[in-house]
Amino acid sequence: MKYLLMILTSLACTITAAWAGTDDAPTVLSNAEAIKLVQTHADYVWTLIAAALVFFMQAGFALVEAGFTRAKNAVNIMMKNLMDFSMGSLFYWAIGFGLMFGTTNGFFGTNGFFLSDFKVGGDPWVLAFWMFQVVFAATAATIVSGAMAERTKFTGYLVYSAVISALIYPIFGSWAWGSLFHGSGWLEGLGFIDFAGSTVVHSVGGWSALAGAIVLGPRLGKYTKDGGIKPILGHNIPLAALGVFILWIGWFGFNPGSTTAANKDIAMIFVNTNLAAAAGCVVAMIVSWLKFGKPEVGMSLNGALAGLVGITAGCANVTPGSSIIIGAIAGCLVFFSVLFFDKIKVDDPVGAVSVHGVCGAWGTLAAGLFNIGGPTMKIVSTQCIGIVSCFAWTFCTAFILFKLISGTIGLRVPPEEEVEGLDSTEHGGNAYPDFSPNH
Amino acid sequence: MKYLLMILTSLACTITAAWAGTDDAPTVLSNAEAIKLVQTHADYVWTLIAAALVFFMQAGFALVEAGFTRAKNAVNIMMKNLMDFSMGSLFYWAIGFGLMFGTTNGFFGTNGFFLSDFKVGGDPWVLAFWMFQVVFAATAATIVSGAMAERTKFTGYLVYSAVISALIYPIFGSWAWGSLFHGSGWLEGLGFIDFAGSTVVHSVGGWSALAGAIVLGPRLGKYTKDGGIKPILGHNIPLAALGVFILWIGWFGFNPGSTTAANKDIAMIFVNTNLAAAAGCVVAMIVSWLKFGKPEVGMSLNGALAGLVGITAGCANVTPGSSIIIGAIAGCLVFFSVLFFDKIKVDDPVGAVSVHGVCGAWGTLAAGLFNIGGPTMKIVSTQCIGIVSCFAWTFCTAFILFKLISGTIGLRVPPEEEVEGLDSTEHGGNAYPDFSPNH
Amino acid sequence: MKYLLMILTSLACTITAAWAGTDDAPTVLSNAEAIKLVQTHADYVWTLIAAALVFFMQAGFALVEAGFTRAKNAVNIMMKNLMDFSMGSLFYWAIGFGLMFGTTNGFFGTNGFFLSDFKVGGDPWVLAFWMFQVVFAATAATIVSGAMAERTKFTGYLVYSAVISALIYPIFGSWAWGSLFHGSGWLEGLGFIDFAGSTVVHSVGGWSALAGAIVLGPRLGKYTKDGGIKPILGHNIPLAALGVFILWIGWFGFNPGSTTAANKDIAMIFVNTNLAAAAGCVVAMIVSWLKFGKPEVGMSLNGALAGLVGITAGCANVTPGSSIIIGAIAGCLVFFSVLFFDKIKVDDPVGAVSVHGVCGAWGTLAAGLFNIGGPTMKIVSTQCIGIVSCFAWTFCTAFILFKLISGTIGLRVPPEEEVEGLDSTEHGGNAYPDFSPNH
Numbered sequence A, B, C: 001m002k003y004l005l006m007i008l009t010s011l012a013c014t015i016t017a018a019w020a021g022t023d024d025a026p027t028v029l030s031n032a033e034a035i036k037l038v039q040t041h042a043d044y045v046w047t048l049i050a051a052a053l054v055f056f057m058q059a060g061f062a063l064v065e066a067g068f069t070r071a072k073n074a075v076n077i078m079m080k081n082l083m084d085f086s087m088g089s090l091f092y093w094a095i096g097f098g099l100m101f102g103t104t105n106g107f108f109g110t111n112g113f114f115l116s117d118f119k120v121g122g123d124p125w126v127l128a129f130w131m132f133q134v135v136f137a138a139t140a141a142t143i144v145s146g147a148m149a150e151r152t153k154f155t156g157y158l159v160y161s162a163v164i165s166a167l168i169y170p171i172f173g174s175w176a177w178g179s180l181f182h183g184s185g186w187l188e189g190l191g192f193i194d195f196a197g198s199t200v201v202h203s204v205g206g207w208s209a210l211a212g213a214i215v216l217g218p219r220l221g222k223y224t225k226d227g228g229i230k231p232i233l234g235h236n237i238p239l240a241a242l243g244v245f246i247l248w249i250g251w252f253g254f255n256p257g258s259t260t261a262a263n264k265d266i267a268m269i270f271v272n273t274n275l276a277a278a279a280g281c282v283v284a285m286i287v288s289w290l291k292f293g294k295p296e297v298g299m300s301l302n303g304a305l306a307g308l309v310g311i312t313a314g315c316a317n318v319t320p321g322s323s324i325i326i327g328a329i330a331g332c333l334v335f336f337s338v339l340f341f342d343k344i345k346v347d348d349p350v351g352a353v354s355v356h357g358v359c360g361a362w363g364t365l366a367a368g369l370f371n372i373g374g375p376t377m378k379i380v381s382t383q384c385i386g387i388v389s390c391f392a393w394t395f396c397t398a399f400i401l402f403k404l405i406s407g408t409i410g411l412r413v414p415p416e417e418e419v420e421g422l423d424s425t426e427h428g429g430n431a432y433p434d435f436s437p438n439h
Helices: A002-020 A028-067 A071-101 A125-147 A154-177 A186-190 A198-216 A237-254 A265-292 A297-312 A320-343 A352-369 A377-407 A415-420 A422-427 B002-020 B028-067 B071-101 B125-147 B154-177 B186-190 B198-216 B237-254 B265-292 B297-312 B320-343 B352-369 B377-407 B415-420 B422-427 C002-020 C028-067 C071-101 C125-147 C154-177 C186-190 C198-216 C237-254 C265-292 C297-312 C320-343 C352-369 C377-407 C415-420 C422-427
Strands: none
Touching (some): A028 A125, A028 A237, A028 B028, A028 C028, A028 C265, A071 A154, A071 A422, A071 C237, A071 C265, A071 C297, A071 C320, A125 A154, A125 A198, A125 A352, A125 C265, A154 A186, A154 A198, A154 A377, A154 A422, A198 A297, A198 A352, A237 A265, A237 A297, A237 B028, A237 B071, A265 A297, A265 A320, A265 B028, A265 B071, A265 B125, A297 A320, A297 B071, A320 B071, A352 A377, B028 B125, B028 B237, B028 C028, B071 B125, B071 B154, B071 B422, B125 B352, B154 B198, B154 B377, B154 B422, B186 B377, B198 B352, B198 B377, B237 B265, B237 B297, B237 C028, B237 C071, B265 B297, B265 B320, B265 C071, B265 C125, B297 B320, B297 B352, B297 C071, B320 B352, B320 C071, B352 B377, B415 B422, C028 C071, C028 C125, C028 C237, C071 C125, C071 C422, C125 C154, C125 C198, C125 C352, C154 C186, C154 C198, C154 C377, C154 C422, C186 C377, C198 C297, C198 C352, C198 C377, C237 C265, C265 C297, C265 C320, C297 C352, C320 C352, C352 C377, C415 C422
């Protein structure tokens, strides 16, 4: 009887084929395969468009950093942002991706270097995935640039930028996000939640930035001998604001793109991302108004970024209402954090340590506290383990790296070059030769 | 016999399953479900990417407004644009979306506040739809900002921006676009055509802007006592032009994204959007050349925007050839409208009333006149009802709102603050501290 | 027996329909149709989003050109970029698209003018395809603008921009890319590889630019009488850098979008595009460092663009490793090419001839040399035929065109207008009226 039915079904297919007038007529099975393929195409399109949006964040970071610093260093800042992406792409291709997503022993990956796991004619998903990950790696690297602006030697910058892209970021990433091939990272194994990288990307960037700012020391004239703090104003606020708008749209790739799949989950992630940013921006403005007497633009812009960083870990597993709370707290936190680091004389021209380090840690904790499934003690303590291990790994390795650079090729430009500006001394350039900046 | 066949079919499925080596093997029905799901995923991806593009228009509006005004108010303009999106997001989440798309009595919606209709584990389409709509609401709000630039008190701005996002825009929107849940708006019921919002978004923004500009009065020095008009030049034309390019790309989300579905219709909407913008830009340049003797950049930029606003209502139901005509007329209209409002001493620094109010009305009429299905008398008169009711509702409510603000917390800064610039007086900031603007 | 089975199958479908509670229940065939439709929707979404990204390149070109030239010509540059896209859209709609993709005799197309092949209710794919192609045409046109900056008469610019969009670009394009309808171009027939247009778009732009720069002659003061070269500095490096970032993201539409289909191939194209750009940027920086003693920003920015142009032809048929080599060579080539053209006194303010002409030719050759299927003698020689025929066609027609314009309405502004700046003399405008540029 069974065999009879198989014959019947098979014959029915033949007939269907005859109807369609083709030899390879569709069957239930071929349709099921075709559906999977169309979904796969949608996954490719979504993941790669999201990667393009995250790439655009490089422009956002460049504009925020340039806008918040002085005209005499704008060329240097553009060069740094261009180079950390360009060199970072090459180093992440050669080394970083393999360490981060290769078959892992729990601590680092061991294959996939030079994209060698992609064979012509093979499944190109590894390429789509690499493309999405390389723009993340570059984000971690470029965060550091802001905190070390206006006084870092360009050669020193190139070295630390390469090491962060090739080693520091990928190794921590492998702990939390595990392998594309086989095995899982030790933090991942504990159940650590960091959907799009509040810790993996932003805290790694932020704590590296902290180490860098400490090793470098403050800009000349920032802190007076009598303990005063002299604000050094950014030279182009519209550019900085444009940078924040670009980062905001980039985050619509960063967070929802982290599904690396075209599915319904991206809707809530979009909404959460947007509401947290909005809440962070509004709260930071209000706090600045209460404390300074006027709604301050720099704090408001950083408030939006703080909300975005804060929601990055939990964007897929908290509700929209919780996102507003998470963003609002981030907007408050970034304000006081910026003042705190200024008070202890860690000179961070753009507030990168506060936005990415502190709010990254907050977001990681919040992903546990506001978890849709309920914040169990185990989840919250795992989040804390992730936060602490990120700080320990990143701050220590980055600190050693910066000390090594400082003791060898040099990390800081001489004072006279800092006064003249890095554009002319490091690059023989001038960002605005038709205008005469008044420094 | 029927039961025998059911058994046969069922058995055939069992066999197919055995072939595929899995228990839940595909069937015709499961395939049909899966196809629907993949299409749904494509709808989510398309709608949300379009939302991201529309979000980017916030940056475009900020740059156009800043570029077309003076350097001393650039910080204020960035703050306003940042805040109308941030606060607008929160107010639209709490109030606006429910009023606009909740179950409606024809005049306003009554549920969906605080996104309360989304339950964890439920269908997240309401979130995707909200995300697309919140960026529309923010567009209406931010249009107003341009017409009231360089003299509006920041607190007054925050209040009217909130009221427009929470009440004025959503209530008119519910008339024309109806409910996501149940019921339809009264204008929608008449057959009103406004596919992507020439009236719903742009005219609402434009007529609110008109009310605001009238209540505020012109900037100091704009109109001389002897009846002369003194042009106040924009301080950064490249930024304004970049803003227009950003708005143009944003419109590729605004118009085709209004399908909120990944389908073939988006192709014609893209083409229509682009051709209308191109025609508007070219015609505005030609008219400015004929009238001023030289091709003027501000008019050309506004011509592109006029074409975009003009095609927004009819983008899905007119041909590409008609789009060129619609855009060309819009480009001509915006030129004379800008001169007209200047002549009657309504000071609109960026031409927002002409671009969004006047060309929004034109676009709405044009959607009827050039309707692919033919312009019946009924369609054209319905379009006129929509245009008039939008003006009546928006101008009146906005006028009252601005008068109320003016009479209480104040809408306009004192003259000495206006002369000094809003950046320092309202925000304690300076957009370009390294340069010395020559006002 | 066969007929019995047909009846059985048909009955089974009826039953399935009854189960689903609808009259048009799914069948294997209807499912197969539906799958094709969903894939088609994904193709539309991908192609049109890619078109939007390529459109954004117009902003990138505008910023690079404005940033690399003087403040007194910034309005003129914005006007040119706005107009070549706007007029180009209209001319490509009326004439260019038909010549390029109409049914072809091997040398030009003969239908599709005014998008007349699209009938309401017909298949809108021609519209999606047109939208993707119009942004390519505008790219070719806008490349020319950079090489002729700061001295070209606006009326002359409008004429040549129209002719390039309507004739020069589409006719060469039809040789290499053939028809959407019927027939193939003669170069296409030889097996010429130019996936996304290293030759079709970039070399056409670059060689037209070369003809224009030669006919125009250098800017006043660029070359001194004793044979010296006086650098004329760009007035806004952050804008230029933003332009390069925008071009880079735009290229993620340009290259992978050239599949005009949502498929897996886009992954490798993304990766190749990114790696070539990164390599070009790093190598150009290194070479400038070795030659000038300092890492120069203009060369580094052009190095990224060189890598992007270089990979455009071969992005779909070379490996990621090869892409790095192709980009690196392009980064080196652009450096020496810029110096070469300066030495022979062809004044190209932004390096457009080197970036687009020279590196476009290199990329076309490289697509043959690094071809995944192996570089046969036939492939390489066909690539050379394509490169040479592009130069011959483009340089000759463009040279004649520029000579004609020069002899009639005039191509160059009078010296006193060039000294004063084109913003005031050609447009009655001023890009930065709040600041006093120091020319």
